[in-house]
Amino acid sequence: VLLVVLDTTRADRLGVNGYGPETTPHLDAFAEQAVRFERAYSTSSWTVAAHGSLFTGMLPVTHGATQENLRLDDELRTLSEYLSASGYQTAAFTNNSWISQVTLLSQGFDTVVPLWKERAARVPANAHPTNRSVLDWLEKYDGARPWFAFINYVEPHWPYTAPQEYRARFADSEHSLRVRKRAGFPAINWYLGGRRASPEVLRARIGLYDAEVAYLDAVLGALFDELRERSQFDDTLIIVTSDHGENLGERRHQGHSFTLYDSTLRIPLLIRRPGGASAAVRTDPVQLTDVFATVLAAVGSEVDDPRVTGRDLLQGPLPEERPVVAEYYEPRTFIGRFPDTPKARAAVAPFRRRLRSIQVGSEKLIWGSDGRHELYETSLDPGELDNRIERDPERARALEMQLATILAGLERDVSDPQPPLSEMDPEAIERLRELGYVP
Numbered sequence: 393v394l395l396v397v398l399d400t401t402r403a404d405r406l407g408v409n410g411y412g413p414e415t416t417p418h419l420d421a422f423a424e425q426a427v428r429f430e431r432a433y434s435t436s437s438w439t440v441a442a443h444g445s446l447f448t449g450m451l452p453v454t455h456g457a458t459q460e461n462l463r464l465d466d467e468l469r470t471l472s473e474y475l476s477a478s479g480y481q482t483a484a485f486t487n488n489s490w491i492s493q494v495t496l497l498s499q500g501f502d503t504v505v506p507l508w509k510e511r512a513a514r515v516p517a518n519a520h521p522t523n524r525s526v527l528d529w530l531e532k533y534d535g536a537r538p539w540f541a542f543i544n545y546v547e548p549h550w551p552y553t554a555p556q557e558y559r560a561r562f563a564d565s566e567h568s569l570r571v572r573k574r575a576g577f578p579a580i581n582w583y584l585g586g587r588r589a590s591p592e593v594l595r596a597r598i599g600l601y602d603a604e605v606a607y608l609d610a611v612l613g614a615l616f617d618e619l620r621e622r623s624q625f626d627d628t629l630i631i632v633t634s635d636h637g638e639n640l641g642e643r644r645h646q647g648h649s650f651t652l653y654d655s656t657l658r659i660p661l662l663i664r665r666p667g668g669a670s671a672a673v674r675t676d677p678v679q680l681t682d683v684f685a686t687v688l689a690a691v692g693s694e695v696d697d698p699r700v701t702g703r704d705l706l707q708g709p710l711p712e713e714r715p716v717v718a719e720y721y722e723p724r725t726f727i728g729r730f731p732d733t734p735k736a737r738a739a740v741a742p743f744r745r746r747l748r749s750i751q752v753g754s755e756k757l758i759w760g761s762d763g764r765h766e767l768y769e770t771s772l773d774p775g776e777l778d779n780r781i782e783r784d785p786e787r788a789r790a791l792e793m794q795l796a797t798i799l800a801g802l803e804r805d806v807s808d809p810q811p812p813l814s815e816m817d818p819e820a821i822e823r824l825r826e827l828g829y830v831p
């Protein structure tokens with residue numbers, strides 16, 4: 393079993409999902425032999441909460457790894473722990489330092505390769521340190537037991553620094569060096585600077601992001617080629633997804649903090665059965681929690697925990713009216729990074745809150761703990777620009793009730809809250825700084 397997370401990759405960047413520029417030729421080819429989910433959603437817009445769901449099949453309210461509690465409880469039984477119990481050799485290859493012992497998201501793997509420590513050098517796709525590391529591990533594989541490998545590639549996450557060849561294709565030819573340099577700003581500067589940039593800078597930023605997606609597509613294509621050469625591709629269940637998307641100027645947001653719009657919730661999801669059998673396109677609403685359930689069903693492992701909301705996706709489509717739920721907790725670590733000035737405090741004041749969202753069919757409610765709720769009709773308004781909350785208060789109330797009922801049944805006490813950042817591994821803190829999370 394190979395589970396690949398393309399950290400921070402938006403669903404709409406895949407060619408096979410309708411994107412114009414040639415970003416993902418390898419994933420598009422892969423999709424021809426896979427079940428492709430057009431409406432796949434994360435359970436949060438943030439790495440820790442989303443991976444918590446991927447590894448437990450539970451919503452953040454249950455697994456508890458959120459912005460307000462930066463770790464996954466040891467007591468929870470994770471995907472790798474289930475697979476170990478089923479006889480699998482398990483390994484995690486992680487380029488994101490949030491997926492580490494700091495958060496306990498790496499719990500349960502026999503082998504954890506902290507690639508974030510050597511910080512992805514921008515090298516040709518076929519020499520990517522992650523691929524080398526995965527292949528080295530497979531070299532040592534004895535063949536006696538099946539294997540499960542989890543990979544987190546982090547390229548589309550800011551900073552957008554794809555190799556020159558990819559930047560040339562997506563950004564350099566259209567924009568001057570001065571514009572490209574300005575386009576690489578950290579999200580924090582955006583919020584401090586009044587959330588404005590020229591249209592040209594914003595376009596260049598999109599080009600820089602797309603270049604990262606294209607580069608990562610080539611990296612993944614190279615890994616698949618290597619697996620084919622080793623006869624490890626065709627008999628493997630391969631899942632490619634993401635943990636969340638990225639705002640690229642929509643509704644004047646950048647990065648993936650502060651929002652639960654579809655620009656950060658919609659993710660790619662491709663599942664290739666061994667042999668590439670029964671390829672299909674699915675339009676039923678699915679979530680990261682379902683990946684957990686699908687993998688375990690595929691290996692014949694029983695899950696009897698009622699807190700697991702994920703469902704086996706290969707059993708067939710789920711109901712169209714199935715609620716899609718996501719949560720965002722108060723981003724204390726990120727906000728703590730802003731300078732302590734009146735101007736900065738004013739800039740982040742609207743974002744000191746929790747968010748929850750529920751989508752049923754094409755109606756979506758975003759609930760804010762400060763009372764600022766939003767209601768959208770996503771089939772008519774995919775950009776979530778026309779907030780109908782004042783016009784349709786009854787529908788909003790019904791969705792709010794449904795959301796509250798779902799979450800009330802799943803909430804779990806977090807008795808042992810997060811360690812302060814000062815107790816974390818200094819190397820991990822350094823990597824989090826590079827990702828823009830800590831000062």
Ligand SMILES: [Zn+2]
Pocket residue numbers: 399400438439440635636
């Ligand atoms: Zn992430």
